[in-house]
Amino acid sequence: MSKYLMNKFLFTVDRDPELVERYREDPRGTVEWWEAEYANKLLSCHGGEASTWLRFEDVEREALAAHDYPKLFELGAHPFLTLTLFIGMFERDYEPLGFQTEYARRLAHVSLPYPDITT
Amino acid sequence: MAELVAVIASTHHPFYYRASTATGEDRPPFADEWVRKVEAFRETLTKARPDVLVMVGSDHFHQLWLDNMPQFLVGKAPFYDANWYNEEREFGLPRMFFTGQEDLSAYILREGLDAGFDLAFSNELRIDHSITCPIITLRPQNDLPIVPIYTNIFAPPLPQPKRFVQLGRTIRELVEAWPSDKRVAVIGTGHLSLELGGPRQFGPHGPDPEFDRKAVEWISTGDIEGCLAEVTLESLHLPGNATHGFMDFMLMMGVAGEGAKADYVDTYDLFHTMEAYFTWYPNGGVA
Numbered sequence: 251m252s253k254y255l256m257n258k259f260l261f262t263v264d265r266d267p268e269l270v271e272r273y274r275e276d277p278r279g280t281v282e283w284w285e286a287e288y289a290n291k292l293l294s295c296h297g298g299e300a301s302t303w304l305r306f307e308d309v310e311r312e313a314l315a316a317h318d319y320p321k322l323f324e325l326g327a328h329p330f331l332t333l334t335l336f337i338g339m340f341e342r343d344y345e346p347l348g349f350q351t352e353y354a355r356r357l358a359h360v361s362l363p364y365p366d367i368t369t
Numbered sequence: 370m371a372e373l374v375a376v377i378a379s380t381h382h383p384f385y386y387r388a389s390t391a392t393g394e395d396r397p398p399f400a401d402e403w404v405r406k407v408e409a410f411r412e413t414l415t416k417a418r419p420d421v422l423v424m425v426g427s428d429h430f431h432q433l434w435l436d437n438m439p440q441f442l443v444g445k446a447p448f449y450d451a452n453w454y455n456e457e458r459e460f461g462l463p464r465m466f467f468t469g470q471e472d473l474s475a476y477i478l479r480e481g482l483d484a485g486f487d488l489a490f491s492n493e494l495r496i497d498h499s500i501t502c503p504i505i506t507l508r509p510q511n512d513l514p515i516v517p518i519y520t521n522i523f524a525p526p527l528p529q530p531k532r533f534v535q536l537g538r539t540i541r542e543l544v545e546a547w548p549s550d551k552r553v554a555v556i557g558t559g560h561l562s563l564e565l566g567g568p569r570q571f572g573p574h575g576p577d578p579e580f581d582r583k584a585v586e587w588i589s590t591g592d593i594e595g596c597l598a599e600v601t602l603e604s605l606h607l608p609g610n611a612t613h614g615f616m617d618f619m620l621m622m623g624v625a626g627e628g629a630k631a632d633y634v635d636t637y638d639l640f641h642t643m644e645a646y647f648t649w650y651p652n653g654g655v656a
Contacts, residue, residue, distance in 0.1 A: 254435055261430055264455055293436060329566025329610055330523070331430060338458055350571040357568040364567060364610055368525040369435055 253326045254369045256310050259284055260322075260331035262293075264338060274339040278315040285311065320356050326365040371473075371547040374554055375417035376649040378588060378621035379410070380642065381426065381502035381558035383460040399639060406637050406646070407506045413633045413648035414507045417554055421470045422508070423477075423516045423544065425557030425620060426499030427523055431455075432491075439489030440528050441536060443481070444496070444517035445474035451496045465501050470514035473547060477516060480543050486536060503558050520620065522559070522613045530600050533616040534593055537623020541651075555624050559617030561585070562608035563642050569609055575643045577608035584615060585636055588647050591629035593622050618645075625649040 259281070263269040273280040290301040306314070313321035317339075322332050333353065341349045385407065388400040431453045433439060451465040474490075481488045496517050504511055518540070521527055537557075544553050561584050562577035569576035587596040596619060605612045625631070633648035 257435060261434065265431075265453070267454060267458075293434065323566065328430070328524070331566075333566035333570070334455055334459065338455060341459075347571060353566075354568050354570045354572070360568050363606060 252304065252307060252310060253328075253367065255289060255304050255306055256314065256322065256325065256327040257331055257369065258289070258304075259314060260327060260335050262288060264331065264335040270335070270338050273335075277317050281306075281311060281315045319353065320360075323357060323360065324365055326367050328367050329364075371421075371544055371549040371551050371553050373541060373544050373651045374419055374552045375414055375556075376541075376621065376625045376651060377414060377503075377507065377554060377556040378618050378625075378645075378647040379503050379506070379556070379558050380560060380644045380646075381499050382639070382642070382644055383456065383462065383498045383502060385502065386463070386505050387461040399637075403637060403639070403644070406635055406644070410633070410635060410646040410648070411507050411509075414554060414556070417650065418552060419513060419554035420551040421473060421516070421553045422504075422513050423473070423518065423540065423553060423555040424496075424500045424503065425518045425520065425540075425555065425617060426496070426503075427521065427559075427614065427617060428519050429497055429499065429523065431497045432495055433519065433521075435524060438521065438524055439519070440521045441486060442489040442491055442519040443474055443478050444469065444494040444515075444519075445471060445478060445490050446492050446494055447471050449494055449496050449515070449517060451501045453495065453497055456498050460498065462498055462501065465504070465511065467496070467504075467511065468514045470516050470551075473544075473549070473551075473553075474516045476547050477518075477540070477543050480546070481539060484539050484543070486539060499558055503556050507556065520617055522616050525602075527602060527613060527616075529602060530605075530616050530619050531597055533620040534597065534623035537620040538626075540620075541624045541626070555621070557617050557621040557624070559621075560611060560614035561618075561643050561645055563611040563614060564609035565611040567610045571641050573640055574638060575609070575641070577612075578638075578643070580608035580612070581636075581643045581645075584618065585634070585645055588618055588622060588645070589631045589634045591622060591625055591627060591631070593619075593627045596622065621647075625651070
């Protein structure tokens with residue numbers, strides 16, 4: 251399980267307007283590119299000091315590539331990161347607050363305790 | 370010594386700015402009453418005539434990240450830029466700019482370390498809506514220097530609730546011992562029950578009105594002991610998955626003191642989450 255890496259994906263995409271649009275339009279291609287080029291980047295350092303060991307589990311990669319936010323919740327991705335990025339991508343396609351209520355509805359099957367988000 | 374002239378605890382609702390500035394058919398039906406309540410709350414700070422604001426909030430994965438995550442962090446910089454692209458995108462928040470009260474930051478760091486809090490610090494901090502929202506509601510002219518203090522209510526493992534209370538008590542002691550003639554207000558923002566990214570989000574009320582009722586009672590009566598007896602890191606999952614932000618209210622109860630009844634209490638039941646506003650005047654009134 252690499253909850254940290256899922257969160258790192260959501261975090262780095264959400265803060266970059268170009269990546270938000272790229273992930274919205276081409277989720278699978280963006281996830282593949284990101285895992286190859288970005289996943290090991292130590293965020294405050296130049297490329298020569300990248301990490302060497304970070305990769306997604308298959309189920310994590312697939313959840314991100316499928317925009318499957320209920321699955322990301324189940325896998326323990328940080329719900330604030332997921333929500334913020336997905337609002338940024340899809341709120342525009344709905345009535346005001348329509349995407350947020352749809353998001354809640356798609357998670358309606360979830361009961362307490364929620365998946366652990368500790369990284 | 371500096372004087373602590375007001376202690377303020379508030380929710381920080383990022384939708385207030387857009388709701389309060391919207392006009393015509395874009396203006397939501399709850400906006401007028403919300404503005405009325407916020408302006409009344411604002412007056413409780415204005416009356417205290419502060420010179421400096423200590424602002425307690427929590428970074429929402431903007432500058433603070435999981436590769437280097439502090440539990441409690443004090444900003445120590447001459448200036449602070451504020452609000453982030455994703456807050457402009459989602460909430461319509463404006464870019465803001467603050468002056469820092471750097472000598473008070475330095476004092477809180479040195480004395481806080483010596484008092485047993487291993488505080489992190491930042492010399493270049495871009496602050497987010499947990500601090501800009503209360504400036505927008507309480508001091509929209511944004512004319513006072515600040516000391517930002519961030520807590521981790523967001524990325525577990527988190528400090529225990531009692532640690533937030535203890536830090537609040539220490540902040541009060543340090544402000545009151547600061548060798549300065551300034552009038553200081555401490556303003557902290559958190560949440561009552563709140564769900565973000567889960568099935569209970571964006572309902573017609575906050576996810577747990579019963580928790581909210583109890584929380585308002587604890588805060589308004591200064592019942593730190595009762596609150597600590599019921600609230601744990603585990604229990605805070607029950608009212609909503611983002612309810613750990615309530616620990617910033619507990620920190621502010623620590624600033625106000627055990628048994629300190631709030632001098633001003635107001636709430637507003639909105640969709641998604643309940644707004645709650647509290648002010649204490651530590652010296653028994655406004656001079």
